[in-house]
Amino acid sequence: MKAVTQRHVDLPQGVGKLTPTWIAFFAAMAVISAMGAAAWSYQLNDSLIVTGLRNLGTGGGSPWGLYVAMDVYFVGVSFAGITIAAMIRLFDLARLRPVARIAESLTVVSLILAGFTIMADLGQPLRGFINLFRYARPQSPFFGTFALVLAGYMYSSLVYLYLASRKDAAALADYENNGLRWYHRLLAMGYKNTPEERERHRATSFWLALAIIPLLIIAHSTLGFVFGLQVGRPGWFSALQAPAFVALAGVSGIGLIIVFAFLVRLAIRGQDRLLPLGLFSMLGRFLMVLLFVYLYFMVVELLTLTYASPATEQRLSDALLFGRYAPVYWGAVIALVGSAVALGIMALRRSWSLGWLVGIGVAVNLAAIAKRYLIVVPSQTHGMLLPYDVGTYWPNWVEVTIIIGLFAFGALLLGVFVKTFPAVPISDDVPSQIEEVGRA
Amino acid sequence: MTKYAMAIDLERCQGCRACMEACKIENATAQGVFWMYVFRLEGDTYPDTSITFLPRPCQHCDNAPCVKVCPVGARFKREDGPVLTDSDRCIGCRYCEVACPYGVNYFNWRKPDRAFFSYRVDWDDPDIQAATGGNIPPYRNPTLDEPQGKEQRRTAGGTHSKGIMEKCTFCVQRIEAGRLPACVDTCPVNALRFGDIEDPGSPIRDYLRGQANDTWHLLEEAGTEPSVVYVGGSPPSQGQSEFEKPEGRVRG
Numbered sequence: 001m002k003a004v005t006q007r008h009v010d011l012p013q014g015v016g017k018l019t020p021t022w023i024a025f026f027a028a029m030a031v032i033s034a035m036g037a038a039a040w041s042y043q044l045n046d047s048l049i050v051t052g053l054r055n056l057g058t059g060g061g062s063p064w065g066l067y068v069a070m071d072v073y074f075v076g077v078s079f080a081g082i083t084i085a086a087m088i089r090l091f092d093l094a095r096l097r098p099v100a101r102i103a104e105s106l107t108v109v110s111l112i113l114a115g116f117t118i119m120a121d122l123g124q125p126l127r128g129f130i131n132l133f134r135y136a137r138p139q140s141p142f143f144g145t146f147a148l149v150l151a152g153y154m155y156s157s158l159v160y161l162y163l164a165s166r167k168d169a170a171a172l173a174d175y176e177n178n179g180l181r182w183y184h185r186l187l188a189m190g191y192k193n194t195p196e197e198r199e200r201h202r203a204t205s206f207w208l209a210l211a212i213i214p215l216l217i218i219a220h221s222t223l224g225f226v227f228g229l230q231v232g233r234p235g236w237f238s239a240l241q242a243p244a245f246v247a248l249a250g251v252s253g254i255g256l257i258i259v260f261a262f263l264v265r266l267a268i269r270g271q272d273r274l275l276p277l278g279l280f281s282m283l284g285r286f287l288m289v290l291l292f293v294y295l296y297f298m299v300v301e302l303l304t305l306t307y308a309s310p311a312t313e314q315r316l317s318d319a320l321l322f323g324r325y326a327p328v329y330w331g332a333v334i335a336l337v338g339s340a341v342a343l344g345i346m347a348l349r350r351s352w353s354l355g356w357l358v359g360i361g362v363a364v365n366l367a368a369i370a371k372r373y374l375i376v377v378p379s380q381t382h383g384m385l386l387p388y389d390v391g392t393y394w395p396n397w398v399e400v401t402i403i404i405g406l407f408a409f410g411a412l413l414l415g416v417f418v419k420t421f422p423a424v425p426i427s428d429d430v431p432s433q434i435e436e437v438g439r440a
Numbered sequence: 441m442t443k444y445a446m447a448i449d450l451e452r453c454q455g456c457r458a459c460m461e462a463c464k465i466e467n468a469t470a471q472g473v474f475w476m477y478v479f480r481l482e483g484d485t486y487p488d489t490s491i492t493f494l495p496r497p498c499q500h501c502d503n504a505p506c507v508k509v510c511p512v513g514a515r516f517k518r519e520d521g522p523v524l525t526d527s528d529r530c531i532g533c534r535y536c537e538v539a540c541p542y543g544v545n546y547f548n549w550r551k552p553d554r555a556f557f558s559y560r561v562d563w564d565d566p567d568i569q570a571a572t573g574g575n576i577p578p579y580r581n582p583t584l585d586e587p588q589g590k591e592q593r594r595t596a597g598g599t600h601s602k603g604i605m606e607k608c609t610f611c612v613q614r615i616e617a618g619r620l621p622a623c624v625d626t627c628p629v630n631a632l633r634f635g636d637i638e639d640p641g642s643p644i645r646d647y648l649r650g651q652a653n654d655t656w657h658l659l660e661e662a663g664t665e666p667s668v669v670y671v672g673g674s675p676p677s678q679g680q681s682e683f684e685k686p687e688g689r690v691r692g
Contacts, residue, residue: 047602048532049550057543058474058686063534123532123547123603128512131531135512142511142535231662232505232541311678385541385659386496387481387676389685 011172013268013422016180022267022419029412036405039398040120048123052396062380062393067121069372070403073252074114075149075223076245076368080253081107082157082216085164086209087286095282098275098424102264103257104161105417110256111154113410118146120402141229144222153219156212163205166191167198168426180420220246227375234312234383235320236375240301247294251336252368254287258361260414262354264423274424281352284360288343291364295340298333312385319382319390320374328370335367443667444521444610445637446624447644447655448495450673452631455480455493459623459632466611466622467597468579470556473546474686475597475608476623481680494676495632497623498523498544498608499658499666506536506545514596515605518589521667522610525596527585530604537605541662545607552579552600583613610634637667 010017043050054061084103088096122128132146169187172178191197221242227233228241258280265271305317320329339360346352381391395403417423455478463469463476479494500523501507506515507523514529515536525536537545550556554563556579562568585598589612597606598613611621615634619625624632635644648655651671658666658675 047550048547054549055473055546056537058477059472059546063537063547121533123534123605124530128531128533131512131514131529135514135529137511137513140509140511140535142509142533146511226535230505230509230539232539380538384543385662386494386543387479387678387680387682388543389682 011175011178011422012426013270013274013418013424015172015420015422016178018419022415025415026412029408029415032408033405033412036402036408039401039405043120043398043402044125050396050398052394052399054391054393056380056391057384057386057388060389060391062377062391064121064376064380065393066373066395066399066403067117069369069376070406071114071117071121071145072223072245072372072376073369074110074117075145075220076249076252076372077110077256077365078107078114078149078153078157078253079216079220079246079249080257081105082160082209082212083250083253084257085160085205086213089206089209093282095279099257099261099279099283101161101164101421101425102261102423104157104164105414105423106253106257106260107157108154108161109410109413109417110253111149111157112413113406115150115154116406116409117403118150120406141222141225144219145226148215148222149219153212153215156208156215160205160208160212162187163201163208164425165421166201167193168422171426172422183420217246220249227379232385233379234310234385235305235316235379236383238301238304240297240304244294244297244301247290247297248368248371250290251287251294252365254283254290255361255364255368258283258287258357259365262358262361264418267418268423277352277354280354280357281346284343284352284357285347287360287364288340288347291336291340291343295336298336312383316378316382319378323382325374325378329374332367332370332374335363335370339364339367441638442520442636443638444500444615444634445644445667445669446497446500446610446621447633447648447651447669447671449631449633449651449671450492450494451671452629453478453493453495453673454629454631455491456628458626458628459495462622462626463608466581466614467584467609468581468600469546469606470548470550470552470579470600472686473606475544475546475606477544477686479676479682480684481676482683483677483680492673492680494673495623496542496544496658497668498610499542499664499668500608500610502665502667503663505539505541505662505664509535509539511535516591516593518591518612520589522612522615524588524593524609524612525605525607526593527596527599527601527604528594530596532603532605534605541659541664545605547605548600548602551602556600581613583617584609586613588612588616 053063053065056063081104084096085100087093088100119125136143136147166188169184170191170193172184173181173188178184224242224245227236228238230236261275265275268274305313319325342356342360346356377393381393457478459476460474460478467475469475477496479496481492481494483490483492500521504517504523507517511533512529512531514526516526517523534547537547579600581598584595587594595609595612596604597609614621620634624634633644633647635642637644639645655669655671656675657669
């Protein structure tokens with residue numbers, strides 16, 4: 001497809017055109033986000049006492065809870081965007097091109113949500129906003145979560161998304177009946193689509209993609225180190241923590257790309273050409289590989305935790321496998337194993353069902369949230385090394401409302417994004433040695 | 441060089457929890473918060489049961505996990521031993537609390553207000569008015585709130601400000617003034633001892649010299665190198681369970 005030069009026609013993929021469905025979606029998400037914001041302002045005013053979080057030990061609670069689990073989950077989802085972009089470039093998977101922008105926007109939005117979740121978790125959020133950078137200590141595993149992920153990783157992802165979108169912005173600014181022309185012109189920043197510009201963009205984003213990959217592995221690993229380096233909490237101290245975090249991040253990220261791409265596919269015209277089924281089967285295969293890797297880690301971890309473990313670890317594994325957390329644990333296991341089996345069957349049969357893929361995308365994400373929760377909470381309520389009583393923790397309505405509000409806020413951002421910018425690249429922005437491969 | 445340390449004689453401790461009381465009064469901690477805590481433990485089964493007591497202040501570790509994980513350097517180790525929280529810098533992420541194997545950190549979940557100690561306190565009661573001098577609520581400790589020691593950093597605990605972490609401070613405000621920590625001062629049976637471990641002539645060195653073969657650290661295997669040394673008794677085991685647990689909880 002050549003750069004679009006048509007005038008007096010509608011913008012591609014419904015950009016700038018407000019449909020009743022979209023307005024209803026926007027209004028619903030805005031209302032839910034506002035509810036989350038209200039809950040957060042209540043929490044800001046009255047402090048964290050309004051949540052279900054309490055001290056561990058004599059306090060009989062869990063100082064980290066849903067917020068930290070969701071922060072880990074949101075950062076995990078961000079894994080997808082740059083991975084897809086890097087695969088397109090490094091392995092020359094041209095077939096994945098249409099989903100690149102969907103994946104990158106998902107990365108940026110999930111990192112924004114992760115930032116908000118951290119802010120919701122802090123006892124002194126405004127002070128944290130300054131001190132986390134002013135007094136940053138790389139020795140703390142949190143350095144990765146705060147400074148690396150939220151500054152380095154999110155910033156470079158934004159730059160990457162922008163570089164990959166600039167050409168489309170210039171193309172959109174050419175449309176005469178474009179109500180958002182000022183916006184697209186601003187984004188294009190004088191981009192003229194000359195061969196030199198194209199080459200410069202290609203080279204810059206190629207090296208940026210290369211540079212982000214180590215940053216991505218480090219960022220997700222440091223998130224694992226937040227737990228994996230702590231001797232004081234049974235169930236956390238493990239060399240497997242960091243790689244398992246990376247693997248589950250990939251699973252949830254790819255799963256959510258499938259869901260988001262499916263929703264975009266529902267919303268735009270020409271979906272079979274823009275987002276063909278072959279694309280989803282490829283994402284499905286990728287998800288399957290990551291899922292099997294993660295399941296392997298899970299089995300290794302389970303054996304380590306149960307085979308010949310110290311008494312404190314045993315108490316934890318009892319709570320996980322047979323005790324209070326068993327329904328969550330086995331629910332997650334069933335979702336993950338079921339998804340892996342379904343993906344395996346589809347891959348062997350070479351027939352991919354979009355409905356099944358979307359269902360799997362949702363299932364692995366629910367399982368990922370459950371697994372993050374199970375990493376964070378039981379080691380605090382059931383993992384005291386001194387003879388304290390076991391604790392209890394349930395997220396209360398304030399925490400749940402804030403998290404649901406954040407999900408809605410993320411959906412709102414993505415909804416606005418796909419309404420102001422084509423979700424599928426309209427011009428051939430990713431040059432490839434093998435031209436037109438898999439372009440349906 | 442001064443390095444403060446505490447010795448806890450478990451052969452002497454009778455579990456009266458007077459140290460906990462002294463700590464709560466000295467530091468005006470909220471309901472359900474125990475910077476000093478004494479486990480009352482029941483071990484084994486009838487007829488071989490045993491009742492033991494285990495005081496648990498902050499261990500003020502030399503290799504403190506909480507200091508390592510703090511993302512902003514608010515948790516710091518003072519040159520002379522105490523591990524403290526800088527109340528100006530703490531952002532309330534609670535990583536220190538999660539990283540500590542001893543469970544000694546207490547977060548300020550709520551604002552220090554009338555309900556800080558309990559909802560059930562009647563602040564208009566004449567007896568309470570007499571005790572507090574009309575100041576409601578008496579949660580501040582102005583001496584602890586001041587910059588302390590060589591580092592001249594403010595210590596969390598003086599104001600109980602919302603959203604920051606607090607814990608046992610070895611009563612820096614008292615040791616700066618040449619006094620003993622409140623728990624040590626109060627102990628009716630001298631089970632708690634405190635002093636400069638690097639001074640060969642100090643009372644705590646004198647005391648420990650006589651106990652050389654019978655000292656141990658809590659959770660030695662965690663590699664935290666505590667400044668609190670236990671004398672006699674035995675480390676807590678999994679066969680023991682706690683009785684008379686604290687009922688007080690920080691309520692919402």
